[in-house]
Amino acid sequence: MGRAHTIVSCSAAELFQYIGAGLFDNYPKWSPEVKELEQITPGPVQLGTEGRQVRVDQGRRSESKFKISAFEPGQRITLVGVSDPFRCTYELQEISPAQSTKLTFSFELLEILAIMRPFEGLVRVAIKDGAGRTVQNIKRLVEAKQS
Numbered sequence: 172m173g174r175a176h177t178i179v180s181c182s183a184a185e186l187f188q189y190i191g192a193g194l195f196d197n198y199p200k201w202s203p204e205v206k207e208l209e210q211i212t213p214g215p216v217q218l219g220t221e222g223r224q225v226r227v228d229q230g231r232r233s234e235s236k237f238k239i240s241a242f243e244p245g246q247r248i249t250l251v252g253v254s255d256p257f258r259c260t261y262e263l264q265e266i267s268p269a270q271s272t273k274l275t276f277s278f279e280l281l282e283i284l285a286i287m288r289p290f291e292g293l294v295r296v297a298i299k300d301g302a303g304r305t306v307q308n309i310k311r312l313v314e315a316k317q318s
Contacts, residue, residue, distance in 0.1 A: 175303035179310045181243040181317060183265040183272045189313050190261050201308040204228050211236070215301045218242040221253065222306075256280065257273055276305045280282040 179186055191196055194216050196299040207225035210216070220239045225232065233255070241249035241260070249260040256278055264273040 172277060174275065175185075175279040175302040176273055177306040177310045178266065179272050179274050180270065180314050181209075181272060182269040184264045185317075186263055186272050186274060186309075186313060187245045187248070190263075190309065190314070191242060191244065194248070195222065197312070198224075200312055201305060203308075206232075214240070221283045222250075246271045274306055274309060276302050276303075278302055 174203070191216065195208055195210045199208050200211075203226050204226045206222075206227055209223045211221040211223055212219070214220075216239065218239055218241070220242075221236060221270075222238075223234065225234045227233075235257075236253040237250045238253050239248060239309040240251045241247050243267070245263060247260060247262050249258060251258045257278065259278045262275040263273070263278075265271075268271055275300050
């Protein structure tokens with residue numbers, strides 16, 4: 172599992188708007204590995220919304236479908252893989268009303284594919300590094316949007 176956190180200078184509501192409601196517009200901005208992103212289910216982003224992504228990680232292209240399994244405005248959004256066994260969660264904890272929010276991101280591979288087992292150590296390092304980049308990218312993008 173990879174986990175990282177940072178403090179973002181905005182309210183939990185603003186941060187959730189960017190990460191949650193704006194998921195399909197903003198996800199490729201904070202995760203440049205995402206080359207294609209598509210919302211499969213129509214309507215606003217909410218519990219049960221499904222999406223499809225094409226990523227290029229370490230030169231490896233992959234396509235996966237995911238579903239939103241937790242959608243708690245101002246608090247948490249969780250994506251779980253439908254076609255691949257992963258879970259990623261963005262948790263928000265307001266520290267100072269309207270001024271700062273702690274963002275914690277965690278990513279778990281729920282199962283390592285047999286072909287990847289020899290590289291499990293490298294995969295885990297890449298996941299940890301990716302978690303750190305994710306929170307820093309979100310912080311930079313959200314704070315720049317405010318100025």
